[in-house]
Amino acid sequence: MDTNNRYSVLLVDDEEDVIQIIVKKLDWEAMGLKIIGHAANGVEALELAEELQPDIVMTDIKMPYMDGLTLCRKLKELSRTIRVIIFSGFDEFEYAKEAIKMDAAEYLLKPVNAGELKEVFERIKADLDRERDEKRNTDKLREYYMESLPVLQESFYMALLEGRVAARQIGKYAKDYQVNLSAPYYVVTVLHISTQSLPEEEREDPFLLAMAVKKYAEEQVDERWNSRFVIYLGDIIMISQLQEKDDLIAYTDEMDRLCRMARKVCNARVTAGIGYLCDSLEQIPFSYQGAKQAVSYRVLYGNTRSISISEVEPGETAELQRVDAYADLIQRIIKKIRVGEENVLQEAIHDFIQWLNEAHLSMQNYRIVMMELISELVRFAAGHDLSIDNVSGTGTDAYHQALQMESTEALEKWLLDLCRHLQREVLHERQDSTKSFVQSAEEYVKTNYADQDLSVEVICKKLNVSAAYFSTIFKKETGKTFVRYLTDYRMEQAVNLLMTGNDKTYVIAEKVGYSEANYFSYVFKKQFGVSPSRYRSDRLEKK
Missing domain, CATH: 1.10.10.60 (Homeodomain-like)
Structure with missing residues (x-):
């Protein structure tokens, strides 16, 4: 069996001999399982579980520093899907009763014979197999899709995300479509699924994979966020409702756990881009734009995690952009400045110049496009405490410099130099901010x-x-x-x-x-x- 498809097991006992006996008692590979580590106490086990994300934890009850029942409770807080087997030499009903309360999968008494132990692990593996099959079964996923949100509700959510619903009509449509969105704060999250990094044989149908992730997210996301889900342009979009501004941190952490578990349960690399917090439904498009920007940062921070735009771009504010052709091209340039890759920035600028060459604009419309471009660059620079006129280095404001270019080729070179300079300054600022952030943490440790x-x-x-x-x-x-x-x-x-x-x-x-x-x-x-x-x-x- 492929190692990647075997369920992982973490063993916990303060007696090394006991662990070695358990390891040798069973043919783990034949059972579809693998031992990924062992710990001598509950504190060490919890640290390993946070790092290794085991599917099954088998733990003794009586251990130093943290007993098995406390470990069981903390593991369940870490992941609702983890299976815990508790074994003990204490034949007391109270232990078993506490284990049942904490949703332990099994409770065994020492000494455990090989046959009994094998039966327990086979039972748990069968249960995990059923759960995985349910989430990957093609027919069930298709059936679930047909029975999911009504078409009118999905259309309303998509129109809301794109800002195509007039503010005065939002309440009416929400009532007509029986959509209950009535919280002090809202935040949009984009769950983006990356498939390029997976081997060809592990790639599933993108549509079905998105359905699996959507279904899993609906099951696992805490009810207090009262989230709405829709698949849009290949991504899963969540509109979540928060009661307090400070809830955004806890929400970000939950999205991070969801991404890590989706990798294990659905075999999907998911990045959760979390948008700006807003306090009215007409601001939902602002949050959605921020969520999409956050997803683009996966090139810097990696996928299979949550990325909050308010944390990676604390100096900027959300703004809904115009959606016509040239505005999209301008936004692409801004995005590539943020990401920090020169080659993709050059490509984005070239595409914008090519559009200018093919658009055959009047001088009045050309000035409008240049004003829009420079305005976005100025806004971006101001968000990072930069002056675009100082960056250009001529003493002339950037807008008039752009209008003085004698050809689109000259404009492309000037724009590329300007944007590269902005890109380097922003990267330097981000590095300084990150170093300051880490230094603050280090100083806090040294003091406390x-x-x-x-x-x-x-x-x-x-x-x-x-x-x-x-x-x-x-x-x-x-x-x-x-x-x-x-x-x-x-x-x-x-x-x-x-x-x-x-x-x-x-x-x-x-x-x-x-x-x-x-x-x-x-x-x-x-x-x-x-x-x-x-x-x-x-x-x-x-x-």
Whole structure:
């Protein structure tokens, strides 16, 4: 069986011998399963689960630092689809009752024989197979599509996204089509499916794949967002309703989890572009434009994740653009300046110039087009604290420079130089912003590493960003996850305290942010290969 099609299993037990016995008891490959890792306690298991996204977790109940029941609860918060098997040497009804409450797939008693263990995993695999088949079954997907949103509702959503519904008529159409959109805030999300990166044999029919992702999103997205879904131009569009402005961060994180799980469940690489937050239905097109812009940033931040336009372009505001031919070409130029690739920028400018050559405009209309072009460039530059006239470097305003060009060839060269300069300045600004962002996080760690409650959530609240965006940027800049960086820094401080003072291990543990001395010693030994006390004695002997 192809490794990519096997379900992943994470084993958790504080006794290494138990894990090795379980690993050797079964022919995992023949069962369609693969062991992707093992952990010695619940804290370590939760960190691995966040990184590896296992399908099945088998955990002991009694473990140090975090027991199996607590781990089960936190795993279910991490992913609703994860299957948890709890096994224990304690034959007590209360444990089983708690496991059932937490929706554990199975509860087993030690010692577990090979036959019983195989039956349990086969049962869970069959359940996962049924779930996957339901989501990929062509006939069911076609049937679901025929029974999905009525045509009038879909038409209304698409017209709303494109700004083709007059503000005074939105309420009337919503009532006529039984569409309930009545929240303080709205946000549009574009779920874009990338297929080019998949091998040919793994590519499904694009339409059916979009249907699978749409159905999965409808099932998994939290009810509190009260989202509406429609497939439009190959993408899944969501119109979601938020009660508070601050809900956008939690919403962004949920979209990030949805993208990661869609890769596993639907075999689809999904990027969630999240638009600007708006407070009225007539502003929906503004949010939609922002969502599409956010999707284009996948070239910088990668796919299979959420990207919020308000986080990647905090200095800009949404604006609905005209949709005629030349406006689309201008917007394409602006988009390519943002993305930062010179070759695609040159292509976009060339297409605009070619359109000018073929349009045979009057001088009056030519001036209108140039005014629109320069206005968009000025607006873009202002959003990044740049002056387009300073960029051009002649002292003459850019609009008059454009009108003074003697040919479209000269205009193309001038425009390419101008846009390349803007592109470099924006890239430099983005890099500075990212470095400042990461530096702020690093400085916060250096000042607050002793805080036992310090976590990704705490620092994201401090920086006012989503965990999804923070984690992506932090790892991209430092090469480490935030948890790894925090642990390394705490261990570095622990070594300093060990070598420069006489504090007991439990005192040092508390000073560097660990409430339990035993867990501090466990992490220290994992990092340096010896216990804190042994590390101190070894170094003193060498002096």
